[in-house]
Amino acid sequence: MKKIPIKKEKKVIVPRNMRPKPGERKAMRKRVVLSNANALTVEGMKEITAASLADTELQGQVLSIPGSIVDQLRAVDAFKPTQSWGLFRQPAMLIRDDTIHYGKLFEAMSEDGVKKTVRRVLIGERGCGKTAMLLQAMTMAFFKDWVVINLPDGMFHSVTPRPPQVPTD
């Protein structure tokens, strides 16, 4: 019987210089996308101002977050990759009744001479908006010129003891 020559397939070897550099995969995993060019721009969407977060007239509306505040929120890791910020054109948030409660609290606490300390633990079911509530509180603090320190992940901070969020330029 004549032997049919069978070509052995050559193994495809990825050249070393094409592998992702160390840290690249982690960065891809943890990246936060805040804008989607395919989403429509919502006409007439208002932007949040310092006073709008305590305004009961705006309850139930979605307002967009100003760009400078978005940069500050991104720097403290307020946005999480598992949230759906990347579906929409620009980051926006819903004013719910808890937002207005915190808005009024921030206004009261930011008045001259008031040195109140408020300590709260937010609980609730999965997906009810606890992390989003923290983000809204941070937004209000940035508007009122407070200093914000965020520990975005308790697991990370209980595994890696280092000072929080001191990013290098």
Next chain:
Amino acid sequence: MMRANPILSTIKLSFDPSDPSSPNPIPVPIPASISLSRLALLGAQDLDLAIQIFNLIIQELGLPGRPRLLICLDGLAHAMRDSLYKTPAFKPIHAHDLAIIRWFMDYLSGTSTLPNGGMVLAATSGCNTPRTPALDVALGELEEAQSRDPLSPPSQPAAPGSPSPNPWKPPNRDPAATYDPRVFSVLLDKKPGPKVQRLAGLTKPEARGLLEYWARSGMLRQRVSDNLVGEKWTLSGGGVVGELERATVRRLG
């Protein structure tokens, strides 16, 4: 911290840090009137000095006339149990022994105060949460004590139409079980303890506002009618935002 808080660049240090008699001497020469944001940058670049510089910044922010502080922690359950670190004798190290968590817990319990006022917020996480029976019991007791106090923050009652009784009811303290005493010492020992705020689902008008935003962004392809709002609100267990997203914009169909 430096990038997020531009106000830190307007605050200068109040004393000369290289002076050995000052309360917090830093071994590296630092100019006397450095701004706090440059100090934070120095701390970011040098890991050995980082914790000292951090303590210095916090101390500076406690002086009168400085801005107020908001401190947030997400994923509280991870910070309320043993961490993954081990001592040289291979005993687990409790999270409360780690620098940053200890710092935060002192503020949450009220042991450290914020001289200029401010807010300390901790949030639990629904997913990615280890089992922490002590935390559940402590939060349950705090919530119960609060329900008797008329000045507590508005924990939302169950929205009208949502199923009752509340299926998520924290357990009572089991006399036969052993609980982590350090969790109790942070949350329960010092009176008044931190307040517990339970976030519930959205109301129907709020859910409607959100659905309309999604529709106007092109992510929701259906007409937003009362029927749709009611349907999605019910499917999300009474307006729970994450479930609302899953029922509408996160669907592939």
